[in-house]
Amino acid sequence: MSEPLAIETRQLNKVYGSGRTEVVALRQATFQVPKGKVVALLGPSGSGKSTLLTIVGLVIAPTSGQVLINGQLVVDGAHAKTDLRSYRRHHIGFVFQKANLIPFLSAIENVQVALQLNGVGAGKARGRAKELLKNFGVLERSSDMPARLSGGEQQRVAIARALANDPQVLLGDEPTAALDSERAKQVIELFGKIAHEQNAGVIVVTHDHRFLDVFDSIYEMEDGVLKERVAAA
Amino acid sequence: MNLAIKDVQHNVGRFSLTAVGIGMMLMIVMGMAGIYRGLIEDATLIINRIDSDLWIVQRDTRGPFAEMSRVPETLVYRVQAVPGIISAREFVFHTIQRQHDGKPLRMSVLGLSWPTDKGEWLPLVSGRPLARNHFEIIVDKALGFQLHEKIKLGKETYTVVGITSGMVSSGGDGMGIVTVSDSQAIQFDSVGEALRLERSARERRSAEVDIFQNQPQLVEQLAHPASELPAISSPAISAVIASLAPGTNIDQVQELIASWGDVSVFTKAEQEDLLLQGMVDKARRQLGMFRTLLTIIAAVIMALILYTLTLDKLHSIALLKLLGAPDRTILGMLLQQAVALGVMGYVIALVMGRQLFPYFPRRVVITNEDLLQLFLIVLAISVLSSLLGIWRAMRVRPTEALMG
Numbered sequence: 001m002s003e004p005l006a007i008e009t010r011q012l013n014k015v016y017g018s019g020r021t022e023v024v025a026l027r028q029a030t031f032q033v034p035k036g037k038v039v040a041l042l043g044p045s046g047s048g049k050s051t052l053l054t055i056v057g058l059v060i061a062p063t064s065g066q067v068l069i070n071g072q073l074v075v076d077g078a079h080a081k082t083d084l085r086s087y088r089r090h091h092i093g094f095v096f097q098k099a100n101l102i103p104f105l106s107a108i109e110n111v112q113v114a115l116q117l118n119g120v121g122a123g124k125a126r127g128r129a130k131e132l133l134k135n136f137g138v139l140e141r142s143s144d145m146p147a148r149l150s151g152g153e154q155q156r157v158a159i160a161r162a163l164a165n166d167p168q169v170l171l172g173d174e175p176t177a178a179l180d181s182e183r184a185k186q187v188i189e190l191f192g193k194i195a196h197e198q199n200a201g202v203i204v205v206t207h208d209h210r211f212l213d214v215f216d217s218i219y220e221m222e223d224g225v226l227k228e229r230v231a232a233a
Numbered sequence: 234m235n236l237a238i239k240d241v242q243h244n245v246g247r248f249s250l251t252a253v254g255i256g257m258m259l260m261i262v263m264g265m266a267g268i269y270r271g272l273i274e275d276a277t278l279i280i281n282r283i284d285s286d287l288w289i290v291q292r293d294t295r296g297p298f299a300e301m302s303r304v305p306e307t308l309v310y311r312v313q314a315v316p317g318i319i320s321a322r323e324f325v326f327h328t329i330q331r332q333h334d335g336k337p338l339r340m341s342v343l344g345l346s347w348p349t350d351k352g353e354w355l356p357l358v359s360g361r362p363l364a365r366n367h368f369e370i371i372v373d374k375a376l377g378f379q380l381h382e383k384i385k386l387g388k389e390t391y392t393v394v395g396i397t398s399g400m401v402s403s404g405g406d407g408m409g410i411v412t413v414s415d416s417q418a419i420q421f422d423s424v425g426e427a428l429r430l431e432r433s434a435r436e437r438r439s440a441e442v443d444i445f446q447n448q449p450q451l452v453e454q455l456a457h458p459a460s461e462l463p464a465i466s467s468p469a470i471s472a473v474i475a476s477l478a479p480g481t482n483i484d485q486v487q488e489l490i491a492s493w494g495d496v497s498v499f500t501k502a503e504q505e506d507l508l509l510q511g512m513v514d515k516a517r518r519q520l521g522m523f524r525t526l527l528t529i530i531a532a533v534i535m536a537l538i539l540y541t542l543t544l545d546k547l548h549s550i551a552l553l554k555l556l557g558a559p560d561r562t563i564l565g566m567l568l569q570q571a572v573a574l575g576v577m578g579y580v581i582a583l584v585m586g587r588q589l590f591p592y593f594p595r596r597v598v599i600t601n602e603d604l605l606q607l608f609l610i611v612l613a614i615s616v617l618s619s620l621l622g623i624w625r626a627m628r629v630r631p632t633e634a635l636m637g
């Protein structure tokens with residue numbers, strides 16, 4: 001129990017809408033991701049996986065409950081305990097199903113912008129962006145616009161961007177959906193590597209049951225309720 | 234990395250087309266101011282060029298430019314006799330519209346007092362001043378005649394001996410400069426067709442009057458042109474212009490001449506005011522209204538364009554917010570683009586205007602003051618018109634980057 005936690009949630013509830021259109025997306029979701037661990041989040045469509053991830057990523061506020069990052073209380077119900085946008089910028093990396101690159105920036109600029117938003121100088125940011133693109137094998141595409149990259153290349157640029165600021169929390173929402181199984185495996189393994197090498201807390205939402213052995217623990221969601229799968233698959 | 238520039242680079246075609254559109258609109262706004270300045274320059278130009286101290290015109294008229302004025306030729310001698318006046322001369326000014334080479338020719342005829350004034354003061358671009366009392370004409374280049382070209386006006390033919398530039402009446406018509414006597418000949422020589430119409434009208438009227446029925450030979454008399462009828466006096470002139478001896482009290486001279494009862498007297502400054510207040514003031518208000526409307530339209534169109542440009546970027550804006558970009562980064566990007574669009578439009582307006590305005594039928598004078606004013610207005614409407622898009626961008630939630 002003394003493991004330092006990267007992510008901790010306490011009794012998160014999320015209700016969308018009200019009255020007749022009310023949807024309860026999360027019910028009392030409580031879980032912990034220790035530093036250096038990678039966690040899988042499984043569950044049918046509409047079960048609340050993305051909702052949980054965006055709350056942990058400080059993008060939306062829960063209806064009630066708390067989010068702690070690195071042991072620091074950052075969200076308490078609808079109240080932010082810090083400047084969430086700045087916190088997100090410095091400590092959290094996102095990768096989505098769709099690559100979500102900025103269409104008017106080249107591959108390298110998409111990575112660079114994440115660094116420069118954090119005040120890294122242009123030259124240094126470019127160097128770091130190059131290094132990241134090289135790590136993901138897309139260095140030769142660095143000056144191409146996103147529209148000219150393949151889905152897999154786009155996704156690798158997006159991952160490079162998510163990692164640019166050495167985040168303590170890395171969140172992937174079906175990051176492998178657009179990739180072939182070889183690339184998907186590489187990406188999942190990469191997430192594991194980032195958790196272990198950079199001592200980050202990583203959550204990956206996935207439908208892909210083939211690579212579950214990479215994960216340190218597996219959570220399942222059903223109708224807004226979160227449960228840890230005890231027996232390894 | 235400047236996000237505004239990156240986005241513009243990515244949409245160069247669209248952005249430049251928009252800038253050209255805005256530029257054209259701004260060029261018209263610019264032109265409106267220029268036309269007004271041109272009006273003032275044209276109107277006051279002749280008064281400044283002639284540079285006489287006093288203008289003596291028909292009583293209670295605002296002649297000879299703002300309205301028609303007729304004074305007898307003998308007025309010149311009366312004015313010359315006034316103490317303090319060193320010179321006085323006739324001034325004839327009227328506008329004619331005739332046919333020339335099958336095209337309508339509108340010309341303001343300026344009569345010079347021969348032989349004291351041969352037009353040496355005119356801004357000649359080619360040719361020479363008048364050298365003979367008759368049948369020579371100096372024309373403004375706005376009329377489109379060539380040097381040595383022959384122009385038939387009434388029964389006489391005039392030879393172009395000089396070409397001026399910028400000699401245009403406040404109505405925008407190019408001037409033809411002849412001697413006073415020629416100008417009278419041109420003025421009172423009506424076209425044949427007009428004479429025939431006049432005569433037949435008189436004959437028709439005569440049928441209803443007793444005296445013509447009793448004395449049919451009188452009807453024949455009606456057939457003569459009006460100027461030949463004994464009841465009509467000798468041709469009049471438009472005004473007398475006079476210069477004062479140095480040190481003369483202009484108010485006293487003005488008062489004395491005004492007391493004659495048949496004339497009104499204006500100083501040079503008053504004559505200028507007459508022109509500016511009368512026709513030019515209306516034109517100014519008219520152009521001012523247009524300018525204001527166009528500026529508002531330009532602002533509205535810019536707002537719409539900037540709004541659509543922002544709408545196209547909403548996904549990127551949501552994504553930037555998701556990445557943690559502060560609001561001021563996004564605000565800065567949109568504002569910079571708005572101002573860039575405005576400034577580009579302004580520069581395009583300036584460049585296009587410089588090329589196009591010289592071909593306008595009337596003078597377009599672009600002053601630095603007007604340019605600066607327009608620049609500030611452009612900056613203001615750029616900022617104002619970006620507000621709608623900024624307002625929309627500020628409302629975008631980062632989760633919108635995750636949809637679609």
Ligand SMILES: Nc1ncnc2c1ncn2[C@@H]1O[C@H](COP(=O)(O)OP(=O)(O)OP(=O)(O)O)[C@@H](O)[C@H]1O
Pocket residue numbers: 016017023024025043044045046047048049050051052
């Ligand atoms: N902005 C919203 N407004 C209203 N309801 C929403 C909103 N976002 C999600 N929901 C609802 O909340 C529930 C959980 O949605 P969520 O996107 O978290 O599911 P998911 O597990 O990520 O599904 P999928 O696997 O299809 O991505 C769904 O019923 C969904 O319709």
Ligand SMILES: [Mg+2]
Pocket residue numbers: 049050051173
């Ligand atoms: Mg989802």
